[in-house]
Amino acid sequence: MxxxxxxxxxxxxxxxxxxxxxxxxxxxxxxxxxxxxxxxxxxxxxxxxxxxxxxxxxxxxxxxxxxxxxxxxxxxxxxxxxxxxxxxxxxxxxxxxxxxxxxxxxxxxxxxxxxxxxxxxxxxxxxxxxxxxxxxxxxxxxxxxxxxxxxxxxxxxxxxxCGAGARMKLVTNLVLGLNRAALAEGLAFAEALGVEPESALRAMRAGNAYSRAMDVKGEKMIRRDYTPQARLSQHLKDLRLMQNCAGERGMDLPLARTHRALLEKAEGMGLGSLDNSAILEVLRLHRE
The missing domain is CATH 3.40.50.720 (NAD(P)-binding Rossmann-like Domain)
Incomplete structure (x- = not known):
């Protein structure tokens, strides 16, 4: 102990x-x-x-x-x-x-x-x-x-x-995860365009594109520091739960489905135990 x-x-x-x-x-x-x-x-x-x-x-x-x-x-x-x-x-x-x-x-x-x-x-x-x-x-x-x-x-x-807290968490996690994925894709796009990542992050924070994901994960993505605060594999588990719950109600979650595919690719690359900001590495690959 x-x-x-x-x-x-x-x-x-x-x-x-x-x-x-x-x-x-x-x-x-x-x-x-x-x-x-x-x-x-x-x-x-x-x-x-x-x-x-x-x-x-x-x-x-x-x-x-x-x-x-x-x-x-x-x-x-x-x-x-x-x-x-x-x-x-x-x-x-x-x-x-x-x-x-x-x-x-x-x-x-x-x-x-x-x-x-x-x-x-x-x-x-x-x-x-x-x-x-x-x-x-x-x-x-x-x-x-x-x-x-x-x-x-x-x-x-x-x-x-009982159960309502879990339902609300899935809703908030869906939006949070998509905000994080959008940030990662934006930074990868900025890199491809030759825009400095720090400048891109500053512009996104200052304008209507802002989300709290930028405060929590923006610097980690720029530094490519994936020391885990919340593991990528855990959010993948959450996405599977979201899709199961939506499917039981006859609903499709197309954005969550795309996000899940990206995280499954990341897990296949051995990134599952890293911080969920490591989704950036999958999106950077799409340049090739």
Missing amino acids: ITPPCSTMNPPVQQRPGLGIIGMGLMGGALMRMTGAARGWDIDPARCVHADSAAEVFANCAVVMLCLPDSHIASAVLAAAETRPGQIIVDTTTGDPGVMAALGAALAEKGCHYLDATISGSSVQLLRRDVLVMAGGDADVVERCREIFDTFASEVIHAGP
């Missing part, structure tokens, strides 16, 4: 002995720093904090946050967990809305409270308290968790019942 590292971006936070985290990757590790959670468990033992197992977290924490790759993994973790009445499960996983709604119903039968509290923003933005929480579940439970959310989020939206 390791002790949680101190964030260089924020002062020391209040420790919360009743709060634990399952999943200590990029987002989970950032949540540990910001919330003051007492325990954190991960499948990678090197990431664990004061916990040798997920069971230890569930046994000792009144509030357990899940930060996992997908909702099916979250389902497996919860199926194996010995939850107890009154315990609050805050699931930050970007997952299948139907699965997450079912998790909420199943946990309610056990007397537990479940929120699908999805997070819009990267791990670095979370460390700056610059993310949005979109929570599905009972409004009173959202309010009970607000003190925790306020440690890392600039805004909290109650989206509706």
Whole structure:
């Protein structure tokens, strides 16, 4: 086990002995720093904090946050967990809305409270308290968790019942991802035209083409610094979820379909574990 590292971006936070985290990757590790959670468990033992197992977290924490790759993994973790009445499960996983709604119903039968509290923003933005929480579940439970959310989020939206947070996250991620892809294509086009990338980014930021993706990913793309803040493969997973949800409702998402094809090509190039700004490398290839 390791002790949680101190964030260089924020002062020391209040420790919360009743709060634990399952999943200590990029987002989970950032949540540990910001919330003051007492325990954190991960499948990678090197990431664990004061916990040798997920069971230890569930046994000792009144509030357990899940930060996992997908909702099916979250389902497996919860199926194996010995939850107890009154315990609050805050699931930050970007997952299948139907699965997450079912998790909420199943946990309610056990007397537990479940929120699908999805997070819009990267791990670095979370460390700056610059993310949005979109929570599905009972409004009173959202309010009970607000003190925790306020440690890392600039805004909290109650989206509706269980599953609503996951649905809203897919909508916002669709638009966010397309903004990021459009930025990458614009920078690749600027390069082909002989326009300095820094000048192109400055012009896009100053005019009607602006999106927040430029603030978060613009400099990374220009420097071709793909140190992961949010992995490319994770957004590809989200795009597949979006298309599945749209298909179930008889809807096509043509722009998302194109974006998915680009990310699948990027993953095939070995870029999946890099930051999602690495989509630029696929678009730069289209010059040849």
